[in-house]
Each structure stands twice: as C-alpha cells, then as structure tokens.
Amino acid sequence: MSGSANVGVHVDHARDEDPAKMAEFEAKINAGELLEPDDWMPQAYRQGMLKMAEHHANSEIIGALPEGEWITRAPSLRRKLALTAKVQDEVGHGQMLYRVSQDLGKSRDQMLRDLITGRTKYHNVFNYPAPTWGDIAMIQWLIDGAAIMNQKTLADGAYGPYVRTMKRINMEEAFHFKSGEDMVLTLMSGTKMQRQMGQEAFDRWWYPALMFFGPPDKPHAEQLPPMRWRMKTVTNDNLRRRFINRFAPAAIDLGLKIHVVKKDDNGMVIERKPDENLRLDETTGNWSFTQPDWDEFYRVIRGNGPCNAKRLALRRFSYEQGRWVRHAILRGNAGLPPAA
Amino acid sequence: MITLPDNLKRPFADLLLAVADDKLMLGHRNSDWTGLAPILEEDIAFSSLAQDEMAHAQALYQLIAGLIGTSADALAFGRKSEAFRCAAIVEAPDEFDWATAICRQFFCDHFDRLRLRRLARSSDKPVADLANRLAAEEQIHVEHVDSWMQRLGRGTDESRQRMQKALDRLAAIAPSLFEPIEHEHELVAADVYPRAETDMFETWRNELEQIANDSSLKLDLHPPSPQTIGGRRGKHTEHLPPLLDEMCEVYRLEPNAAW
Amino acid sequence: MSNVREQSHPSNGDLTSPAEGDLKPYVVFTQLNRGDPHMYAGCVDAADQQMALQFAREHYGQDQKCVNIWVVPKEAVTATNYDTDLIWRHTDQTYRLARGYSKPVKDKWRKLRRAEDLKEYEKDDLKETF
Ligand SMILES: [Fe+2]
Ligand SMILES: [Fe+2]
Numbered sequence: 001m002s003g004s005a006n007v008g009v010h011v012d013h014a015r016d017e018d019p020a021k022m023a024e025f026e027a028k029i030n031a032g033e034l035l036e037p038d039d040w041m042p043q044a045y046r047q048g049m050l051k052m053a054e055h056h057a058n059s060e061i062i063g064a065l066p067e068g069e070w071i072t073r074a075p076s077l078r079r080k081l082a083l084t085a086k087v088q089d090e091v092g093h094g095q096m097l098y099r100v101s102q103d104l105g106k107s108r109d110q111m112l113r114d115l116i117t118g119r120t121k122y123h124n125v126f127n128y129p130a131p132t133w134g135d136i137a138m139i140q141w142l143i144d145g146a147a148i149m150n151q152k153t154l155a156d157g158a159y160g161p162y163v164r165t166m167k168r169i170n171m172e173e174a175f176h177f178k179s180g181e182d183m184v185l186t187l188m189s190g191t192k193m194q195r196q197m198g199q200e201a202f203d204r205w206w207y208p209a210l211m212f213f214g215p216p217d218k219p220h221a222e223q224l225p226p227m228r229w230r231m232k233t234v235t236n237d238n239l240r241r242r243f244i245n246r247f248a249p250a251a252i253d254l255g256l257k258i259h260v261v262k263k264d265d266n267g268m269v270i271e272r273k274p275d276e277n278l279r280l281d282e283t284t285g286n287w288s289f290t291q292p293d294w295d296e297f298y299r300v301i302r303g304n305g306p307c308n309a310k311r312l313a314l315r316r317f318s319y320e321q322g323r324w325v326r327h328a329i330l331r332g333n334a335g336l337p338p339a340a
Numbered sequence: 341m342i343t344l345p346d347n348l349k350r351p352f353a354d355l356l357l358a359v360a361d362d363k364l365m366l367g368h369r370n371s372d373w374t375g376l377a378p379i380l381e382e383d384i385a386f387s388s389l390a391q392d393e394m395a396h397a398q399a400l401y402q403l404i405a406g407l408i409g410t411s412a413d414a415l416a417f418g419r420k421s422e423a424f425r426c427a428a429i430v431e432a433p434d435e436f437d438w439a440t441a442i443c444r445q446f447f448c449d450h451f452d453r454l455r456l457r458r459l460a461r462s463s464d465k466p467v468a469d470l471a472n473r474l475a476a477e478e479q480i481h482v483e484h485v486d487s488w489m490q491r492l493g494r495g496t497d498e499s500r501q502r503m504q505k506a507l508d509r510l511a512a513i514a515p516s517l518f519e520p521i522e523h524e525h526e527l528v529a530a531d532v533y534p535r536a537e538t539d540m541f542e543t544w545r546n547e548l549e550q551i552a553n554d555s556s557l558k559l560d561l562h563p564p565s566p567q568t569i570g571g572r573r574g575k576h577t578e579h580l581p582p583l584l585d586e587m588c589e590v591y592r593l594e595p596n597a598a599w
Numbered sequence: 600m601s602n603v604r605e606q607s608h609p610s611n612g613d614l615t616s617p618a619e620g621d622l623k624p625y626v627v628f629t630q631l632n633r634g635d636p637h638m639y640a641g642c643v644d645a646a647d648q649q650m651a652l653q654f655a656r657e658h659y660g661q662d663q664k665c666v667n668i669w670v671v672p673k674e675a676v677t678a679t680n681y682d683t684d685l686i687w688r689h690t691d692q693t694y695r696l697a698r699g700y701s702k703p704v705k706d707k708w709r710k711l712r713r714a715e716d717l718k719e720y721e722k723d724d725l726k727e728t729f
Contacts, residue, residue: 039681064375069604071371075590075599076413077398081391084371088387092658095380099624099642107621108380108644113614133590133599168641172662183599191597313610314376317436317603322378323616324502325438328495329379329646330619336490336649337554372604379622381643385657436603484653491646 017042029230034160037103045229049159050104052231057097058115059123062311064090066130067139075133082179083136089172096168100161116316124297125208127305129267134194134201137187140180142202142209146243148173150213153239158230188254195255202256203269209247211292213239244287248278260290267306344407344464344532351523352532353408354425356467357415358521358572359455360400361426364416365580366448367393368587369434370441378438389445389481396474403466417591421581422574428516431571431579439499439506442488446507447514449481450547454540463531486551493555504557515541515564519572624673625651627658629665637669648672697728 021040028035035041064087071087074080098108114120125143130136148170155166187198214236221227221235251258258278262271277290299305328334344352370390377383401412410418429447434440456478459471492499518541527533536543545561552559570576590599622644628637640659645651651670660668679686693699708717 036681038678061375061380068372068375071374072368072586073589075417075593077394077401077416079599080368080371081394081398084374084387084391084394087374088384088391091375091380091383091387095384095643095658096641098380099644102621102624109618109620113618117614118611165641186598190599191594193594194597309610310607313608314604316610316614317608318376318378320614320616321376321436322438324496324498325378325492326619328492328499329650330622332495332499334491334495334499335647336487337494379644381645381654381658385654388657388661433602480656487649487653491650 017044026228029158029228033158034163035158036160044225045231046104048226048229048231049162050101050106053097053101053104053162054106054111055121055123057094057101057111058120059126060090060094060097062115062122062126062315064094065311065314066126066128066307067136069130070133070136073133074136079183086140086176086179089176093169093172096165097162100165103161112319116312116319118303118312121301122311123212124300124305125212126311127300127308128204128208129306131204131268132197132201134187134197135204137180137183137198138201138205140176141184142180142205142247143212144173144176144180145247146209146212146239148177149243149246150239153234154232156230156233184254188256198254199256200269202251203259203261203272204263204267206251206258207261207292209243210240210289211294211297213237213243215294215297216291241286244289245285248287248289249280258289263296263306265306345530348523348526348530348532349407351521351527352464353404354521354572355524355527355533356400356404356407358425358427359452359459360397360404360415361424362430362448362452362517363393363400364397365426365430365583366445367391367395367397368583369430370445373436373441376436385484386441389484392477392481396477399470399474403470413591417588418595421576421584424574424576424580424584425521425572426576426580427519427571428513428568428577429510431577431583432510432513433579433583437502437506439492439502440510442485442492443503443506443510445481445485446489446551447510447548448517449478449485451514451517451544453478453482454536454544458534458536458540461534463534467532489551489557490555493552493557500556503555507552507557507559511559511561513568515561516568516571518544518564519569521572622646625655625670626673626676627651627655628669628671629655629659630667630669631663631665633666637667642673643670645670697725 022042025035025041025045028039067083067090068087071080071084074083098111101111102108111120115122130139151166151170151173155163155170157163157166184198187194217235217237218224226232227235248258258275259269259272260275261269264270275290277288280287300308303309367390370386371394373383374387374390375383377386397416398412401415405411405415429444432440432444434444453475456471456475460468460475462468462471489503492503494500524533528535541563548561549559623646624642624644625648626642627640629640630637640655643651643654643658645654648670652668655668655670659665705717708720712720
C-alpha cells in the first residue's frame with residue numbers, strides 16, 4: 001500500500017537552471033512525455049523525485065509491520081497465506097521503489113539508515129495501531145483502497161522509472177484491495193461479535209484513511225512544481241473527495257456507522273459520535289463530511305503518534321540483526337563452492 | 341485405487357498429519373520473518389518458501405479431512421496440542437536469529453524432500469500424486485537453503501561461528517523428525533508408506549554432511565534420542581502450546597464463524 | 600504476535616552496524632510462456648549471478664505464471680542517449696517500409712484489375728505491416 005501524497009515534497013523554484021533547457025524540460029512534461037534518468041532535468045526535480053520515491057519506499061517497508069504482526073494470528077489457512085503474500089508484496093514494493101531511488105543516486109543502505117535514525121520519514125498512516133483482526137480487514141479495504149486511488153494518479157506522472165513501478169505495484173494492490181473487501185464483507189455479514197469488531201476497527205481507520213491523501217492543498221497547488229512537473233497529478237483534496245464518494249456509501253451499505261472520534265495517546269477510540277455533516281449533496285454528487293483533525297496529523301508526523309517509536313524500533317532491530325548476514329555476502333568469502 | 345482397510349485409516353491420517361503439522365509449524369515460524377529479514381530480496385524469497393510450506397500443509401489437511409471427516413481449517417486451528425503430530429525441531433522458535441531460521445529450514449527441507457519422494461510411491465494414488473507435486477517444490481527449497489548454508493558458512497569468521505552454533509543446537513533435536521508414528525510398520529507393510537530405497541536416516545545424514553562440508557561447517561548427527569522424541573505421538577516441547585495460542589487467537593474467538 | 604515483534608527495542612541512539620553500501624544491481628527479464636520474448640521485469644540487488652537468479656525467481660516470477668528468467672548485471676547494459684544518439688532517421692523512411700507502397704500499388708492495380716480479383720489477391724498480404 002502507501003503512496004507519497006503527504007510527503008510534502010518541497011521543491012524550490014529552480015532559478016539557477018539554464019532557461020532554455022528548463023523550457024525544453026517543461027515542454028516535454030506538458031506534452032505528456034515520460035522522463036528517463038539520463039534526460040536533462042532541473043536539480044530540484046531530481047532531488048524531489050528522489051525524496052518522493054525514497055519516502056514511498058520507506059512507507060512500503062514500514063507499512064509491512066502493522067500487518068506483519070497478524071500473520072501468525074490469521075484465523076484460517078487461506079487468510080494466513082493471503083496475509084503473508086500481501087505483506088511480502090509490500091516488501092517487494094519497497095525493494096522496487098528503493099531501486100528507483102538508488103538509480104537517482106542514493107544507496108539503499110544509506111536510505112535504510114536514514115529511515116531508522118529518523119532522518120527521513122515514511123507515511124503517517126502506519127503510526128496507528130492494529131489491535132484486532134478487524135483492523136487488518138479495514139487496513140486492506142480502506143488504506144490499500146486509498147493507496148490504489150492515489151497510486152493510479154501517480155502512474156500518470158512524468159518520471160518514467162517511477163511510473164513503470166507504480167503500474168507494476170498497482171497490479172498487486174488490486175489483490176490487496178479485493179482480499180480486504182472479502183475480509184470486510186465476511187466480518188460485516190458475520191456474528192454480532194464480528195460485526196462489532198468490524199465497526200470498532202472502522203472507527204479507528206476511517207480518519208487515518210481520510211488523512212492518507214495529505215493535508216488540504218495550498219492555494220494554486222496545480223501551479224506549484226510537484227503538480228506542474230507531474231510528480232503528482234491530482235490534488236490531495238480531490239483525491240479525498242473521490243475516496244469519500246466511493247467509500248462512504250459503501251460503508252453505509254455494509255452496515256457501518258461513520259463516526260467522528262476522539263482517540264487516546266495509544267490511538268484507541270475513547271469517544272465517538274455520528275458524523276452529522278455526512279450527507280450526499282444531490283446537486284454536486286459529492287458527499288460532505290467532517291474534516292480530519294489536522295492538528296493530530298501534524299502531531300503524528302512530528303513523531304508523536306501512537307506507534308512511531310514502535311515501528312522505527314522494529315525496523316531498526318531488523319537492520320541491526322541482519323548486519324552480519326549482509327556483511328558476510330558483501331565483504332566476506334560468500335560465493336558458492338565450485339560445482340562438483 | 342485400493343480402498344484403505346479400516347485399521348489403517350487412523351495410522352495413515354496420523355502419518356499425513358505428521359507431514360502437514362511439520363509444514364504448518366515451519367511455515368508459521370518462517371512467515372513471521374516477512375518484513376524483517378536481513379535483505380529485502382531475501383525477505384521476499386524466504387516468505388515465498390514459508391507460503392509454500394503452509395500451502396503444502398493446507399493441501400495435505402484437505403486430504404486428511406476427507407479421510408476422517410472434518411475440514412482443513414479445523415485441523416489446523418481446532419486441535420489441542422496433544423492431537424498434533426509435529427516434531428520438536430519445527431516447534432523451536434528462532435527469536436529472529438537468521439542462522440537458526442536457515443539451519444532449521446536446512447534440516448527440515450532435506451528431510452521433507454526424502455519423505456515426500458517416499459510418499460510419492462504410495463499405493464494411495466491421491467496421496468502419491470500430491471506428494472509428487474510437493475516434492476518438486478521442495479527441491480526449490482533445498483537449493484535455496486543449501487546456498488545460504490554455503491554462503492554464510494564460508495562468508496566471514498563471524499558468520500561461520502553463528503551458523504555453527506545454530507547448527508549444533510538444532511542438530512541435537514533435528515533427528516526427532518525420524519520418530520515413527522504409531523503403527524507405522526503396518527503402513528509400510530501395506531505399501532501405503534513404501535519402504536525407503538536406502539536407509540532414510542543415512543541418506544539424510546549424508547546429504548546434510550556433504551553440504552556442511554562444502555560450507556566449512558561441522559555436522560555430527562545421531563539417530564533420535566529418547567529425550568527429543570514424542571512429537572509424533574502428541575508429546576510436545578514447551579514451545580508448542582504458546583505457538584498454538586498465538587496461531588489460534590482469532591479463530592478461537594468464534595470457532596464456528598467464517599473468517 | 601511473536602515475542603520479538605512485541606518486545607520493545609531501542610528506537611534511537613547510534614546504530615551499531617557500520618554503513619556498508621549495497622550489493623550489485625542485476626536487471627531481470629521474465630518469459631511468461633515458452634517461445635515468448637523475455638521482457639524487462641525489474642531489478643534485484645545481489646552478490647553474484649546465482650543469488651540474483653534466486654532472488655529474481657521469487658520476486659518477479661510469482662505474480663503471474665512464468666517459465667524462464669534471465670538476470671544480467673546492470674553494468675553490462677550499455678544504452679544509447681535519448682538526446683544525442685539518433686536512432687530512427689529524420690529523412691523520409693517510407694521507401695523501406697511496406698506501408699510506403701500500399702496506396703500507390705493499390706492505385707496502379709485498380710487500373711488493371713477488377714476490384715474482386717484484387718481483393719482476393721490482397722488476402723495473402725501481411726496486413727500487420729501496413
Ligand atoms: Fe498494498
Ligand atoms: Fe504497496
């Protein structure tokens with residue numbers, strides 16, 4: 001899952017670039033052409049793409065952790081296999097996106113080190129807890145669902161290696177989303193306890209899903225470099241509107257109630273009430289809703305979410321624990337013996 | 341197809357349970373590495389191997405379920421510890437030590453390849469067909485794990501020491517895989533579990549020692565000792581009950597529900 | 600969840616592992632059916648070709664049926680440059696393509712042959728080259 005909508009790539013206006021080359025570059029972008037790593041591009045674009053792909057890669061491998069906790073507890077053989085394969089896919093996405101970033105000039109080892117020492121970030125959504133099996137269902141339905149909507153638009157971007165990777169990733173996301181739908185449908189048509197589990201998990205994930213697309217856009221977002229250069233192609237608010245229009249009515253039909261919630265420091269819901277702003281505007285066809293708590297969003301991004309420390313610590317443990325293995329094959333005599 | 345005489349049904353189910361339970365526990369342990377392995381590419385590869393083990397278990401449980409009238413999920417999630425037939429080595433946790441995970445897989449994959457090849461000659465056609473297909477996948481596992489033994493055994497002093505330590509620790513319980521199930525000799529006599537062409541323990545020991553030698557590692561294997569066996573008759577190590585509690589945590593919330 | 604995932608590990612402070620850099624990149628090509636061309640699938644980082652092949656099988660060979668895989672060290676790939684290496688010429692190339700002849704040939708035939716005879720005759724043309 002994941003996506004880089006809320007990476008907040010800050011790209012400086014490239015004042016010191018050769019204006020002729022710059023014009024040619026922007027003409028290529030406007031013509032819908034794909035850029036390749038060896039093409040001329042402004043320094044700011046290269047740095048911005050690296051930052052975006054690296055953030056996305058980080059998000060994939062951190063995103064493997066909350067669901068990874070449930071592989072050993074999945075309640076049937078089929079679900080156990082599917083969840084393992086799903087988390088494995090996320091690792092694969094991370095691998096492919098690190099490759100895009102490596103080709104932009106940064107080593108994977110350095111990216112992993114920057115991630116686990118807090119120098120670079122990953123997607124905010126993975127700083128929330130997944131305390132029940134219901135969360136696994138909701139993550140795969142809502143968050144992978146949001147990721148697909150986002151990544152589909154990223155596949156319309158301009159940077160060739162990233163676009164091609166998005167296309168490959170989206171094929172796998174389709175499986176994640178379908179298996180998420182299957183789990184949500186099973187829970188919500190199950191026993192009273194299962195439906196309650198589903199509702200409680202939904203209450204935990206609905207707002208993180210809305211925040212998934214990033215904060216409200218700056219004015220004239222379309223003219224700022226990330227969109228002008230087709231690093232992203234749709235604004236955060238537009239993506240969020242599409243998401244709500246698709247998922248709010250589906251949730252209602254599943255028998256879920258959409259709540260505005262208050263959470264404690266561990267990300268658990270302590271208060272909830274129906275979202276009174278939630279309704280379909282017949283004239284525009286859009287659903288209105290109560291905005292997420294953006295203060296919470298920035299608090300979590302700054303490192304104070306319920307699971308920030310836990311996610312980083314486990315990823316760091318994995319890195320440190322694997323040191324001797326990587327060292328043996330990088331520096332040691334770890335070739336295979338000659339064939340007999 | 342010959343129908344199995346009634347007195348062999350239970351032993352046959354036990355034999356297949358031993359195969360399936362070994363694979364489920366091994367796959368369960370290994371799948372926990374998904375997202376945490378030392379290299380991203382190997383994370384993906386090792387997870388595929390774990391999925392294979394669990395998928396093999398599922399296919400076997402389906403056969404057994406047909407034989408004794410239950411479901412694959414009920415076999416995997418609905419039994420008490422003493423009804424499992426797995427061996428001590430697959431119950432052993434690895435605490436995310438890569439050397440332990442690889443060595444455990446090394447002992448088990450070589451054993452499983454031999455066991456499945458034997459089952460592939462079974463007079464029971466459905467089991468023989470399935471075992472034949474699974475043995476082909478086991479071959480991929482053996483090649484994968486052998487190359488890790490060799491690379492890490494030969495890598496650096498540190499990697500060799502870590503591998504040697506894990507190998508020694510597991511070599512003490514690995515032969516538990518060979519503990520026979522109850523009434524196994526009757527299954528052998530009826531050709532349902534045909535006799536191995538050469539002594540299975542010797543073959544296994546030779547294969548493993550060969551790879552260990554290529555890997556600058558020492559390996560000393562002895563036939564199973566009475567202290568390490570019991571798993572095939574439902575007497576398990578202290579690691580199995582907590583493993584099952586974890587594995588069945590959600591299932592047990594509502595055992596009759598669909599999940 | 601398993602013990603190790605549950606335990607708390609240090610989340611800050613210096614890393615004990617030194618920076619070591621990356622393994623070597625290999626380009627992966629997969630073939631979906633015997634006889635099909637191998638297609639670019641992605642990359643894996645590995646210590647050598649056998650390791651690259653082993654990784655590629657599990658990474659790129661499992662999302663759809665796949666029958667064969669090639670891995671090539673990335674450094675072994677030499678490529679042209681979009682801006683400086685002209686490949687397809689600027690001048691009119693229709694003289695070396697079948698489609699450069701379709702209209703004039705048709706016009707000339709029409710003067711000599713009946714439409715249905717021509718149609719019958721054209722059936723054996725390689726349509727996809729026009
Ligand atoms: Fe996903
Ligand atoms: Fe993903």
